[in-house]
Amino acid sequence: MPCIKELLAASTLDKVDTKVLLAHLIEKHLNWPKSSLISRDTDALPKELIAEWHLLEARRNSGEPVAYILGKKEFYNIELKVAPGVLIPRPETELLVELAIEHIHQEKLTAPRILDLGTGSGAIALAIAKNLADAKVVGIDLSESALAIAKENAQLLGLDQQVSFSQGNWFEALSKIAHGQNDGLFDLIVSNPPYIASGDQHLSEGDLRFEPDTALTDFNDGLSAYRLIIGSAKEYLNKNGLIALEHGYDQSAAVRNLLQEHGFVDIKVHHDLAGIARAASAKLR
Secondary structure: OOEHHHHHHHOOOOHHHHHHHHHHHHHHHHOOOOOHHHHOOOOEOOHHHHHHHHHHHHHHHOOOOHHHHHOEEEEOOEEEEOOOOOOOOOHHHHHHHHHHHHHHHHOOOOOOEEEEEOOOOOHHHHHHHHHOOOOEEEEEEOOHHHHHHHHHHHHHOOOOOOEEEEEOOHHHHHHHOOOOOOOOOEEEEEEOOOOEOOOOHHHHOHHHHHOOHHHHEOOOOOOHHHHHHHHHHOOOEEEEEEEEEEOOOOOHHHHHHHHHHOOOEEEEEEEOOOOOEEEEEEEOO
8 A cells, every 4th residue: 555655645635735734634544743743754545545545636636725625724822623615724823813812911900891893704703712711702703604604613721701792794793693792892902804895816715715706805996894804893892992904915004094084093015924014913991
């Protein structure tokens, strides 16, 4: 039977994707660690593993994202269940988690209240809660299927008492939260809203072809969600509260202008690891 070394050499996939998928299979079928890709690369593999490998290889060759194939994705320091009904969490979105944690620590807030708009799989909300043990986080999403996954992730991570979810359109969803869970205002609002403009060619390329359109585009100019969120955020933020928003690679100036127009101060630009302006934050006067 073929071995890991032979499968790696024969694979038509990107090397990183090949290793990720093979690591998943050897753990699943053989309970071998990822290091076995090197330490046991000449050991013969069982036919059941080989058969599943060819299925996964074909799915990836068709363009299906690795995260959907595996049904999971690492984000910050947690592992999340993901499926075609939710956006795949990306490394640049970890910026929002870092900004949230930094703000809460700098302000020395106890039992902070945090709102995650467009929570999807719950990635941002759950990563923040995991790293701020006394935080109370509310995640909102319009998609019921996305919220089902977010709630499952909260249970799997043991965070379902710390993070609550509500279905609805942005801030309107807050009225659906049970009485007592939404008393007072928020110390922090975070969001990674759909920001790709309608008709953008990226929507028909790569992994985006498989992800939900409603999590990617506003079916407009890419800025409509920011207008709504920024325009209403002051009603829900405590004094000195922070708003942190992820945006597209070319939207930094537009988002900053909206924050300024609505009276926010201490507006800052935050760059991802590639040096691209990827998020904006601002405080309520």
